[in-house]
Amino acid sequence: MNSGPIGVFDSGLGGLSVVRHLRQLLPQEDIVYFGDTARVPYGSKSRQTVICFALEAARFLLQFEPKLIVAACNTASALALDALVEELPTPIIDVVAPGARAAAAHAGGGAICVIGTEATINSGAYPAALKALAPAARVLARPCPLFVPLVEEGRDCRDPVVTGVVADYLREVREQGVRALVLGCTHYPLLRDAIADFLGPDVFIIDSGRETSLAARAALEEAGALSPAVRTGSLSCYVSDNPQRFQRVGSRFLGHEIDSVEFVEPERYISTAIGQHPA
Amino acid sequence: MNSGPIGVFDSGLGGLSVVRHLRQLLPQEDIVYFGDTARVPYGSKSRQTVICFALEAARFLLQFEPKLIVAACNTASALALDALVEELPTPIIDVVAPGARAAAAHAGGGAICVIGTEATINSGAYPAALKALAPAARVLARPCPLFVPLVEEGRDCRDPVVTGVVADYLREVREQGVRALVLGCTHYPLLRDAIADFLGPDVFIIDSGRETSLAARAALEEAGALSPAVRTGSLSCYVSDNPQRFQRVGSRFLGHEIDSVEFVEPERYISTAIGQHPA
Secondary structure (H helix, E strand, C coil), X not given: CCCCCEEEEECCCCCHHHHHHHHHHCCCCCEEEEECCXXXXXXXXXXXXXXXXXXXXXXXHHCCCCCEEEXXXXXXXXXXXXXXXXXXCCCEEECHHHHHHHHHHHCCCCCEEEEECHHHHHHCHHHHHHHHHCCCCCEEEEECCXXXXXXXXXXXXXCHHHHHHHHHHHHHHHHCCCCEEEECCCCHHHHHHHHHHHHCCCCEEEEHHHHHHHHHHHHXXXXXXXXXXXXXXXXXXXXXXXXXXXXXXXXXXXXXXXXXXXXXXXXXXXXXXXXXXXX | CCCCCEEEXXXXXXXXXXXXXXXXXXXXCCEEEXXXXXXXXXXXXXXXHHHHHHHHHHHHHHCCCCCEEEECCHHHHHHHHHHHHHHCCCCEEECHHHHHHHHHHHCCCCCEEEEECHHHHHHCHHHHHHHHHCCCCCEEEEECCCHHHHHHCCCCCCCHHHHHHHHHHHHHHHHCCCCEEEEECCCHHHHHHHHHHHHCCCCEXXXXXXXXXXXXXXXXXXXXXXXXXXXXXXXXXXXXXXXXXXXXXXXXXXCCCCCCEEECCHXXXXXXXXXXXXX
């Protein structure tokens, strides 16, 4: 066993939808979460900047000596995984690979659609992962940039604006007869019911938060690093801005109240020394 | 006269809708623009963080020895104006005061509505400015957080998603019988036709970009700092991320192509030294 926590980072509060599954599957583990709420979102930004921000977030977590780091952000997973693996001394689990594996397994040879932020879709990371797993599968990818602000505004799945936007984005996807759809952004599980209602019961919907948590549990088991099942793990959250908003909005992602949120000053996570940033 | 440029900053590319009016009213002036596209948007962030980011943006502009700085961002104007005025050696024009003055002048004693980002509306800056100018006026304020991503996605005013969201946000405003509406975010002029169609011809709509540009011209005239009318001014843009996206999306705000956009590394605008950030 290893008594270190699981470190989790995200561009903001979306990663709490991954933490929700981590806590269900691994209730004995301590979790330390960093949400980069000062610079959220990552999904409209360049590869270079996302790599820089993701490395800063992961480095911030290293002070807690995590036994595993989860990149609970599809944009960071899609654009910065190689840089994270190269730099971090800690094993890392991203959200793209587990979601892609589940999609390939559930599509039964049919078409697969991935929805996500502009940056995640433009990166081509999901189609690349899916091609490796299911070379014959037809893969569609669709950016849905309004989904994040719809969720952050607190709209639910019955809201007519939500159902209108879901129909606008997914009309063509529905016509293409896909078999599996990956929610390739940690905000999207909160719109799952609206998406499922629109696409109908024949489309299997994959929440990468659950798949990622299963992958995290398997990795810890394999390394003999699970904490004793008798204890109850803690959740400590750190954010680069607006802890009150994080606490208020984040509880919807987590499914319960958030007790501990600490504001992190820029000096504690930004590394502006020349040479620290990828060219 | 003064041969320095006009400095303009914004959280991203929205401020180009102000630059559009500046260039129409003051075609002889050079303009240097900084868009903080690495950390956009400011509208969902805390006062403390918006002050920090706005000061960094304005300090970046000082190297060009501007004769005037325009805070072409409603969120920065609403939350950081005092800090900017206190720190900057350069005269500063914000977008809130000119918009409020125009609203008070055009409402004819009727109700005034301000729409803007979550942070702008929560700040109460517009109602405070309006109360000082028109103490008897009834003032409504409504955050419209989906408008920015709708514009950035490239949707136009006839898009059914746009008209649906406009109706959702402004239904109550229409029922309240307002006389003037302030577009309190530099993205919103691109949705002007959809907003005007929904509210009808009796509501006077104020684009703070135009009002701000008039205020800038008046300030330069008063200081005897206008450039000679015979010359044609230049526009130089600097961004903290994604110059290609800025060039592509920004041209819709500016009304023509953007020639010169330079990427600015974090070292050139971030000041992480302890003590530089407001507590």
